[in-house]
Amino acid sequence: MQQTSMHETHVGSPRNRVDGRLKVTGEARYAAEYTAPDLAVGYVVSGAIARGRIRSVDTKAAMAVPGVIQVFTHQNRPRTAWRAKAYQDEVAPPGTPFRPLYDDKILYSGQPIALVVAEDFEIARYAASLVRVTYETEPHETDLGKLREKAYKPPKTRSGMAPPPPRGDAEAAIGAAPFKVDESYRIAIEHHNPMEMHASTVVWEGDGKITVYDKIQGVQNTQSYITHVFGLSNDDVRVLSPFVGGAFGSGLRPQYQLFLAVMAALELQRSVRVMLERDQMFTFTYRPDALQEMAIGANPDATLQAIRHDAIGCTSRFEDYQESVVSWSAMMYRCDNVTTTYKLAQIDTYTPGDMRAPGAPTGMFALESAMDELSYKLQIDPLQLRLRNYAETEGGGGKPFTSKELRAAYQLGAERFGWSRRNPVPRSMKEGRELIGWGMASGMWEAMMEKTSARATLTIDGRLEVGTATADIGTGTYTILTQIAADALGLPMEKVTARIGDSSLPMSPVEGGSWTAASAGSAVHVACNAVRETLFKYARGMDASPLANADIGRVAFRGGRMELMADPSRYVTIQDTMRAGGVDRIEAEETAAPSRINQLRYAAYTHSAIFAEVRVDEELGRVRVTRIVDAVAAGKILNPKTARSQILGGVVFGIGMALTEESMMDHNLGRFMNHNIAEYHVPVNADIHDIEVIFVEEHEDKINPLGVKGLGEIGIVGTAAAIANAVYHATGKRIRHLPITVDKIIGEKEAA
Structure with missing residues (x-):
């Protein structure tokens, strides 16, 4: 694909959603309407x-x-x-x-x-x-806890879900490590409930x-x-x-x-x-339960010696649903001895399904909770422990990253949160009847791109339509595609229409995995570039054209015209160019695909650093998340306004995972009992307080032509762990089974 110079006026700027008015006025229609x-x-x-x-x-x-x-x-x-x-x-x-x-x-x-x-x-x-x-x-059997002995390695691995191969000798290293954590972690089943x-x-x-x-x-x-x-x-x-x-995957x-x-x-x-x-x-898909055993060993200088992560996930009796629960433990930190296993156990429910960052919030809850526990045993700041074991390559010895600014995310997030003022002693911070806790965690999610096609059509009235069959589930896809297309031809966004969600449009994969901006955006970018090139050929062929001897790389498309960068007074308009070429429309359909070579050579991830403050009523056991700072390194940010909304949504999702969301199964009946949003508790406005999102500057040039990484899922990864770690700092009570409910706070035993 030919790279062209763009005079950007929309990409990178906080633009309102182009579909916003339709949604707030009720003109946007949904499937049942x-x-x-x-x-x-x-x-x-x-x-x-x-x-x-x-x-x-x-x-x-x-x-x-x-x-x-x-x-x-x-x-x-x-x-x-x-x-x-x-x-x-x-x-x-x-x-x-x-x-x-x-x-x-x-x-x-x-x-x-x-x-x-x-x-x-x-x-x-x-x-x-x-x-x-x-x-x-x-x-029937619906209790995963009773099925440990019946767990099996799936005979056919779902694409991308196989645990990474072991490295070193984790068991021996854990046994020899002077400091170690060896605990069990678990999350509740969650339903999507859009x-x-x-x-x-x-x-x-x-x-x-x-x-x-x-x-x-x-x-x-x-x-x-x-x-x-x-x-x-x-x-x-x-x-x-x-x-x-x-x-959210449903x-x-x-x-x-x-x-x-x-x-x-x-x-x-x-x-x-x-x-x-x-x-x-x-009565259908959900985020599955998972039994996790996590062991980490470290030296007195806080360098990790070994990580062992074993997980058993639940699935139905007719499909082997799989997630990348344990993979993150092999990639997040520098460690020479790592082993992971992932098995399934069949229960009598519908097949679980992908739910916002499938596998990552589950696995990272265990890893980041264990890292926090290790920091207290080592008597080192939790942030310093992570920096001490920072991986410059995947897992410390694997592929180099396409880009990674997690270190900057740690620094900026900690500064904005005020982490340096934290008293490290549990139960040491208090105001009135509330204990105050500060916790942090790391986040990591795949930065992916999928093969996608798009069509761009420019008409002589100066309007541009772009189309691809992708979806917009509230992420702002309409808006970013409009921004990309408008910049490509130098048009105002009002002159651009994005069409999606129609099977007759050019090929697109499902909207998931946080790959849509990179995939559909790149396809639109390529299609618009093809239109640019055709339009420019007509411009060069015009009689007495001021662009006759120009190179497209030295021409700016803006304001509905093509002008020399060195001398903007020398230009031609889109309308005049198309009239001279004898056409009333220029159409191009193109396909964008990831670089197979780069996929083999590099590891591509979005990273984040999450800092959380909780306040816990010591008598009532009520937990409030009063502050979160989430610093995210995600390559180029196409639209800071919609991007921020994505992270906010992910963080709220993580708050729900940490404190409220739990699909309660009556194992005698084999049925979820709280099957409504009165009894299945999702966070509401009163539960959400200050959330600050920081986008760390990160240059990315290997994943896709736009230099973007997905944002839909990174917001939830690590958030529940940061909150659980803050709850421990506040109360001195380590809760390893989410959600963190009142009974677990004020009960006599740890609910691990």
């Missing part, structure tokens, strides 16, 4: 047992309700469905994906066992309550063609799923998802309401909508 003539509504009937078989389904009373069109069960499911017996969607783990209404088997509690389709929602919901089901139950619930509206277009509005983080993933499962062609299925009301895979809506629409040959209710949002 689209309508169509003769639209029917489906309501899902959820199963009541955790494992077994359906003995009978009585739908007579439901079918007798006026307005009910059909009740679908495994007994009358259309035979056209599931042509691809074990179709793997784009982000599926190894195994056989769940197939709704496939047979009489019950694989988990809450499994969809029927779909009532009616003329409106209220009729469908009422009729669903009349469906009578009897079951044959089988023994504001927008999962929904699919399938519009019957006739002749077997459908338009699908789906809550999804990748419209082409949904399209591929539908075509494979129902035996349709891409021409038969168009998927649209212009706005997504949060997803929308990476097509969820079961999509299958049910498409199945019903194709069978009834009419438009159908299926939206899940809030409690049904607890």
Whole structure:
């Protein structure tokens, strides 16, 4: 790809969201808000047992309700469905994906066992309550703690999830280390709970063609799923998802309401909508529980001698879901002796799924908590311990980093937080009835880029449209793509339109992994550069052109014209150039892909340093996070305003992980019991106080043409550990099982 000089006026500046007005006025429409003539509504009937078989389904009373069109069960499911017996969607783990209404088997509690389709929602919901089901139950197991001995190494490794190879002799080094930590750590299961619930509206277009509005983080993933499962062609299925009301990973895979809506629409040959209710949002993907054993050994000079990190994650019985839980322990610090293991144990739930920075908050909670514990044993400042073992290469002996400014993040974060004023003694800081604690942790997440295509179209009226099939789940994708495109052609942002969330647009992977800015942004950048080059050729060929002998690298595109950098008075306008060339539009479709050579040679990560202050009511055990400073090194920041919002969201996510979020399973029933947002506690406004975000200057030139690293996930990584470390500093009580609730603060025993 030819690198061109850009006169940047938008990239790097804090710009308002181009879709902001649509969202705050309600004009932005989401999957369940689209309508169509003769639209029917489906309501899902959820199963009541955790494992077994359906003995009978009585739908007579439901079918007798006026307005009910059909009740679908495994007994009358259309035979056209599931042509691809074990179709793997784009982000599926190894195994056989769940197939709704496939047979009489019950694989988990809450499994969809029927779909009532009616003329409106209220009729469908009422009729669903009349469906009578009897079951044959089988023994189930949902307690990961009881399955240690049954844990296994997955026979097929999910891409990028294999633990790194061991180095040195960690066991011997830990045994010989004069200072060591050897403890167990655990987090609770968490559910995604985005504001927008999962929904699919399938519009019957006739002749077997459908338009699908789906809550999804990748419209082409949904399209591929539908075509494979129902035996349709891409021409038969168009998927649209212009706005997504949060997803956090729950929308990476097509969820079961999509299958049910498409199945019903194709069978009834009419438009159908299926939206899940809030409690049904607890009947599919979640962040998995993980049993972690972490041991760290160090010398008296605080240099790490060994790290051992073993984890057991839970998965379903039909897929081997995997995360990179232990990998971070092998990469974060300089250490010659490291060993990690990762195993799975099957429980009777739906398959866990990727949830904001999957694996990293889990594994880094254990690592960063253990590092904090080690600092107290060594009687060294927790920040100094990390600096003493700072890795200049991956793990201290691996690949060099494409860029790494974590040392600067430590310094700037500590200065802004006032870390030097910290009294290192636990329970030494107090105000009134509240104990005050200061804790810190490191954050690390992959900086990735995926192959992506984009189209750029410049019209003679000076307007530019760019399009790629990626998604915007609230991250600001519309805005940054608009900024990139506007700068490429020197146009005001008002003259640029970004189109995304449409399966007919150029190829894009799902929006996840914090790779969208790097991937979709680079594709738009390349496509716009191609338009620039074509436009410039026309400009050079104009009669008496002031740019006839110029090189594109010495020309600035700004204000709707092309001008010589050395002499801005010599220019031509876009309109005049296109008229002279006899064209009213210039279009280019290009693909951007990561450098395979650089991927092999370098390690690419975003880094952060998190400093947290908590106040703990000694009598009530209530914990308040009163201050957080998060210093982030993430390459070039395309839009400081939307970037800051991403880190703020991640930090709030981390506060929830540390203090409130917990999906509570009744193991006797095998069912999550707090399946609503009244009892599943996410942080609310009153829980959030001062959060300061610092972006550390970092030059990146090896990952992608824009020099950016993702921001969607780094904000949560390490945040829960920093808070837990602050709680220990405040109370002298080490809590190793998240969330940190009142009973663990004031109880007699450590809840480890």
